[in-house]
Amino acid sequence: MARPTRSQxxxxxxxxxxxxxxxxxxxxxxxxxxxxxxxxxxxxxxPNNPDRWYFCRDHAAEYNKGWDYFAGLDAEEAASREQAExxxxxxxxxxxxxxxxxxxxGTRSRDEMRALEALGLExxxxxxxVKAAWRRLAKxxxxxxxxxxxxxxxxxxxxxxxxxxLRAAEEAREARPA
Numbered sequence: 062m063a064r065p066t067r068s069q070x071x072x073x074x075x076x077x078x079x080x081x082x083x084x085x086x087x088x089x090x091x092x093x094x095x096x097x098x099x100x101x102x103x104x105x106x107x108p109n110n111p112d113r114w115y116f117c118r119d120h121a122a123e124y125n126k127g128w129d130y131f132a133g134l135d136a137e138e139a140a141s142r143e144q145a146e147x148x149x150x151x152x153x154x155x156x157x158x159x160x161x162x163x164x165x166x167g168t169r170s171r172d173e174m175r176a177l178e179a180l181g182l183e184x185x186x187x188x189x190x191v192k193a194a195w196r197r198l199a200k201x202x203x204x205x206x207x208x209x210x211x212x213x214x215x216x217x218x219x220x221x222x223x224x225x226x227l228r229a230a231e232e233a234r235e236a237r238p239a
Contacts (some may be wrong), residue, residue, distance in 0.1 A: 091117040173230050177222035188231045197225040 100115035
């Protein structure tokens with residue numbers, strides 16, 4: 062009769078890293094017929110039921126494509142539910158400066174911050190200041206004013222690109238509902 066060998070996982074701390082087990086890990090395949098991809102995206106089989114389908118990413122996207130949060134509600138109920146959802150999520154909007162995307166208080170993207178830096182402005186500059194800085198730098202570095210100066214031409218192109226980024230962002234901000 063053979064004695065069982067002792068596991069290397071005994072005691073604290075563990076003597077080997079997590080996930081370095083020798084036994085095979087079970088892989089759940091996608092529940093879509095004929096799919097051989099790993100099924101790592103759970104989807105409910107029916108409302109209020111704990112049973113789940115497990116799809117790969119492609120089939121999960123296909124499953125969720127026609128999903129409508131407001132299905133079965135009339136227009137008034139859908140509007141009131143949307144308003145309640147927005148009201149409940151407003152605290153997250155005030156904390157958006159903790160997001161991964163951009164620096165500062167979160168109101169400007171990383172591209173906008175680079176554009177402000179190219180124009181020599183602070184991050185809290187308004188669009189009137191942006192326009193004034195753009196005009197001043199464009200007049201100084203315009204190829205007609207400084208012909209043959211390659212650095213002025215490069216600076217002019219940089220200023221133009223920065224202004225376009227900030228103008229597009231300002232138009233998007235104005236188009237957004239308050």
